[in-house]
Amino acid sequence: xxNFRAIxxxxxxxxxxxxxxxxxxxxxxxxxxxxxxFPYPSGTGLHVGHARVYSASDVQAxxxxxxxxxxxxxxxxxxxxxxxxxxxxxxxxxxxxxxxxNSRVFKEQMKSLGLSIDWSREFSTTDxxxxxxxxWQFLQFYKAGLAYKSYKEINWCPKCKMGLSNEDAQxxxxxxxxxxxxxxxKNQWVLRMSDYADKLLDGLDDTLFLDKVKTAQINWIxxxxxxxxxxxxxxxxxxxxxxxxRPDTLYGVTFMVISPEHEFxxxxxxxxxxxxxxxxxxxxxxxxxxxxxTDNTKEKTSVLVKGLEAIxxxxxxxxxxxxxDYVLASYGTGAIMAVPAHDERDYAFARKFSIPIVPVxxxxxxxxxxxxxxGVHINSDFLNGLNKDDAISKMIDFLESKGxxxxxxxxxxxDWIFSRQRFWGEPIPMVYCDSxxxxxxxxxxxxxxxxxxxxxxxxxxxxxxxxxxxxxxxxKCPKCGGSAKRETDTMPNWAGSSWYWLRxxxxxxxxxxxxxxxxxxxxxxxxxxxxMEHATxxxxxxxxxxxxxxxxxxxxxxxxxxxxxxxGMILASNGEKMSKSKGNVVNPNDMINEYGAxxxxxxxxxxxxxxxxxxxxxxxxxxxxxxxxRVWRLQSRLSDNLxxxxxxxxxxxxxxxxxxxxxxxxxxxTAVSALMIxxxxxxxxxxxxxxxxxxxxxxxxxxxxxxxxxxxxVCGLGEELSASAWPVYDEDKTVSLSYEMVVQVNGKIRGKxxxxxxxxxxxxxxxxxxxxxxxxxxxxxxxxxxxxxPKKLVNIVVK
RNA sequence: GCCUGUAUGGCGAAAUUGGUAGACGCGAUAGACUCAAAAUCUAUUUUUCGAUGAGGAAGUUCCAGUUCAAGUCUGGAUACAGGCACCA
Numbered sequence: 001x002x003n004f005r006a007i008x009x010x011x012x013x014x015x016x017x018x019x020x021x022x023x024x025x026x027x028x029x030x031x032x033x034x035x036x037x038f039p040y041p042s043g044t045g046l047h048v049g050h051a052r053v054y055s056a057s058d059v060q061a062x063x064x065x066x067x068x069x070x071x072x073x074x075x076x077x078x079x080x081x082x083x084x085x086x087x088x089x090x091x092x093x094x095x096x097x098x099x100x101x102n103s104r105v106f107k108e109q110m111k112s113l114g115l116s117i118d119w120s121r122e123f124s125t126t127d128x129x130x131x132x133x134x135x136w137q138f139l140q141f142y143k144a145g146l147a148y149k150s151y152k153e154i155n156w157c158p159k160c161k162m163g164l165s166n167e168d169a170q171x172x173x174x175x176x177x178x179x180x181x182x183x184x185x186k187n188q189w190v191l192r193m194s195d196y197a198d199k200l201l202d203g204l205d206d207t208l209f210l211d212k213v214k215t216a217q218i219n220w221i222x223x224x225x226x227x228x229x230x231x232x233x234x235x236x237x238x239x240x241x242x243x244x245x246r247p248d249t250l251y252g253v254t255f256m257v258i259s260p261e262h263e264f265x266x267x268x269x270x271x272x273x274x275x276x277x278x279x280x281x282x283x284x285x286x287x288x289x290x291x292x293x294t295d296n297t298k299e300k301t302s303v304l305v306k307g308l309e310a311i312x313x314x315x316x317x318x319x320x321x322x323x324x325d326y327v328l329a330s331y332g333t334g335a336i337m338a339v340p341a342h343d344e345r346d347y348a349f350a351r352k353f354s355i356p357i358v359p360v361x362x363x364x365x366x367x368x369x370x371x372x373x374x375g376v377h378i379n380s381d382f383l384n385g386l387n388k389d390d391a392i393s394k395m396i397d398f399l400e401s402k403g404x405x406x407x408x409x410x411x412x413x414x415d416w417i418f419s420r421q422r423f424w425g426e427p428i429p430m431v432y433c434d435s436x437x438x439x440x441x442x443x444x445x446x447x448x449x450x451x452x453x454x455x456x457x458x459x460x461x462x463x464x465x466x467x468x469x470x471x472x473x474x475x476k477c478p479k480c481g482g483s484a485k486r487e488t489d490t491m492p493n494w495a496g497s498s499w500y501w502l503r504x505x506x507x508x509x510x511x512x513x514x515x516x517x518x519x520x521x522x523x524x525x526x527x528x529x530x531x532m533e534h535a536t537x538x539x540x541x542x543x544x545x546x547x548x549x550x551x552x553x554x555x556x557x558x559x560x561x562x563x564x565x566x567x568g569m570i571l572a573s574n575g576e577k578m579s580k581s582k583g584n585v586v587n588p589n590d591m592i593n594e595y596g597a598x599x600x601x602x603x604x605x606x607x608x609x610x611x612x613x614x615x616x617x618x619x620x621x622x623x624x625x626x627x628x629x630r631v632w633r634l635q636s637r638l639s640d641n642l643x644x645x646x647x648x649x650x651x652x653x654x655x656x657x658x659x660x661x662x663x664x665x666x667x668x669x670t671a672v673s674a675l676m677i678x679x680x681x682x683x684x685x686x687x688x689x690x691x692x693x694x695x696x697x698x699x700x701x702x703x704x705x706x707x708x709x710x711x712x713x714v715c716g717l718g719e720e721l722s723a724s725a726w727p728v729y730d731e732d733k734t735v736s737l738s739y740e741m742v743v744q745v746n747g748k749i750r751g752k753x754x755x756x757x758x759x760x761x762x763x764x765x766x767x768x769x770x771x772x773x774x775x776x777x778x779x780x781x782x783x784x785x786x787x788x789x790p791k792k793l794v795n796i797v798v799k
Numbered sequence: 800g801c802c803u804g805u806a807u808g809g810c811g812a813a814a815u816u817g818g819u820a821g822a823c824g825c826g827a828u829a830g831a832c833u834c835a836a837a838a839u840c841u842a843u844u845u846u847u848c849g850a851u852g853a854g855g856a857a858g859u860u861c862c863a864g865u866u867c868a869a870g871u872c873u874g875g876a877u878a879c880a881g882g883c884a885c886c887a
Contacts (some may be wrong), residue, residue: 001838040887081887154885165885175886212803216882219802291883295800330884413884420885493887532804532881569881606824608812612805613880620811623824633839670813673823680823742819747868749819773854787867789818797867 004596032069085424125496132447222412248391252360425490433477598704
């Protein structure tokens with residue numbers, strides 16, 4: 001066993017002292033920007049899942065460097081958020097100190113992995129110099145009219161006095177303290193992201209995101225084309241507006257459903273005879289999450305709103321109005337027209353509450369189930385006999401002519417609620433003045449710094465802990481100079497991560513996000529690696545942010561990321577998620593101590609398809625450590641000769657080709673396997689040349705940078721690997737002169753024979769028929785067909 | 800529930816995208832070296848019939864289908880994973 005501990009330390013110190021991986025703008029070189037989602041520096045330290053992702057990014061960075069690129073491979077910390085705040089509340093420590101300590105540990109661990117990061121560009125989203133610019137960018141959103149205040153509901157735990165995510169409020173119970181949660185209406189800052197829905201959709205065409213990532217984004221935006229229709233209330237000159245993708249089924253509407261949050265319930269409370277029942281239902285809805293509310297396996301609950309009725313605009317029929325929580329206030333108008341004959345949910349609802357079902361599309365048997373397929377219209381007056389598309393456009397024309405509806409595009413994408421009632425986030429730089437209203441902080445007064453205090457206890461009324469800190473809250477109005485109060489909401493965790501890749505390009509610039517020169521040179525992120533769990537929100541927020549900055553002339557590209565990929569997770573050996581509570585977390589430090597960083601990196605690359613989850617198995621790591629040991633011991637076979645050994649020439653060229661392609665395609669596991677095969681071949685020989693050895697360690701270098709650099713140095717094989725060009729292969733020398741041809745009869749293998757690579761189809765057939773075992777299956781049979789696949793196989797079809 | 804993925808030996812996996820299923824690694828078994836062990840090396844290792852040979856049969860979650868040929872394509876089912884807007 002070679003002394004990996006000393007070797008790894010030696011090269012890590014060497015790279016550190018020399019600044020080997022620090023880069024600067026260099027117009028003479030093409031650039032490659034390798035970005036990986038920066039971590040939240042938790043107190044538990046790095047996880048082997050992190051190690052896989054950063055190792056893979058490092059393989060890519062080292063490979064691209066060898067390919068001649070000027071590679072930007074930076075790292076930083078996404079450190080605002082609840083965990084640091086919770087820790088701070090409990091231990092009365094300023095959260096910045098927690099962040100400092102945690103990120104120090106993370107950095108140390110990353111260094112011990114031998115990552116080729118340019119550490120001169122490190123920052124944390126919690127640095128005042130950084131969040132000053134985050135605040136500045138918020139002001140640009142505000143000044144462009146994209147930030148507004150609006151009342152939005154949040155999950156609320158009355159005991160913890162905290163806003164909760166849906167996950168933390170699952171089943172109407174606070175995950176932290178177990179007490180029942182409710183909803184609270186808060187006046188929140190919101191960014192007008194839905195205005196960018198089409199831009200976010202169209203921009204995807206200019207990217208090379210993985211298809212599943214694109215699909216996730218497209219579905220999240222959820223564009224649908226339909227119509228807005230106004231239903232007049234009976235006895236009243238007011239209208240319920242609905243969005244529907246099927247205005248052609250208007251003749252089949254027999255009732256309407258509104259969400260418990262619908263404004264008419266309070267507006268007309270005096271006319272609703274069963275208002276107590278309705279109010280009770282509204283309360284129960286507050287305890288449910290949207291997932292529970294829209295779960296189709298659960299029985300629909302609903303209350304008839306007595307005293308309010310709407311009128312079907314085409315039939316003139318009176319429509320009962322129901323309130324039900326499966327209708328969400330956040331989608332469309334918070335009200336729907338129900339067509340029970342042709343919608344499964346409406347059908348189940350109508351059946352349960354004995355509401356009439358009127359078929360308007362021919363087909364199916366509506367006594368049994370809703371008919372959701374296409375057909376011609378019936379019972380629909382002027383639409384009768386038309387197909388779906390024609391009926392939709394004719395109905396929209398009709399609605400427009402009557403002034404009670406119009407064509408409309410609807411999005412699932414909502415505006416971005418940008419307020420959090422937390423201490424540990426970027427303060428939103430706004431001031432409320434009784435005479436001037438909301439006023440933005442003067443840009444020159446940024447950053448609005450988080451105060452250093454002893455207690456971060458939450459408030460009783462749902463305000464941020466900042467609201468308790470008077471010296472923070474009280475200020476002068478930037479406009480009139482009168483006394484005013486600061487906004488105490490802070491920004492969501494997503495804010496700091498919505499522009500961090502720009503900052504890496506010019507991290508010490510104190511005047512602007514980054515200089516235009518730096519942003520033009522480093523350009524778009526060439527490869528952005530992150531988890532699938534961030535493929536919707538983070539990626540959409542970041543793209544929205546960047547598109548906006550581009551429109552403001554602040555950044556040179558509209559789309560920030562050229563290619564976004566998604567890696568899998570590392571699971572415990574039993575396939576469960578690793579978590580502290582289950583006690584199954586594997587610490588990379590322990591693995592590095594026992595097997596070395598090179599072995600850990602190689603194993604994590606070899607463990608399986610990078611895009612898929614993989615279960616941890618220490619025996620696999622042991623195997624990779626053995627592999628590196630064998631590479632080390634190959635030194636004993638090293639001769640003084642140069643040039644590839646004749647018998648290795650083809651496999652060396654094949655391996656260069658395979659490893660090059662595999663790393664480019666992120667097929668790290670098969671690249672490692674190809675290197676193992678090459679090593680197996682070399683070990684069969686008594687001696688290998690210096691060129692043989694050098695090419696092996698060059699190809700292995702991105703995976704195991706320390707041991708390869710050491711072998712290269714002690715054997716004097718050539719220039720330092722981190723400064724060497726990637727080996728090239730000769731295509732002609734990747735193909736051998738002969739191959740094993742497969743012979744099938746009726747698709748079953750009946751023989752194999754070695755054939756010259758350049759054999760003609762006729763020669764292949766002749767050799768196939770000559771095989772004794774093939775004769776057994778063809779003799780006396782009629783040959784129906786002969787299939788010849790050059791350089792592969794022959795299939796003889798007989799009857 | 801909805802959206803998106805995934806499913807291959809005892810285990811992690813591969814398969815040039817319709818052309819030899821199981822490369823490579825782990826584990827296991829047997830052997831060499833050793834007083835012995837570890838380490839290392841060699842051989843075997845999908846199941847089954849056959850004699851440990853030649854060879855045959857079955858086999859990529861399940862059920863159908865397309866094709867000379869299906870892990871790969873089509874339709875349906877099941878299970879698991881990720882996301883569902885204040886976890887990061």
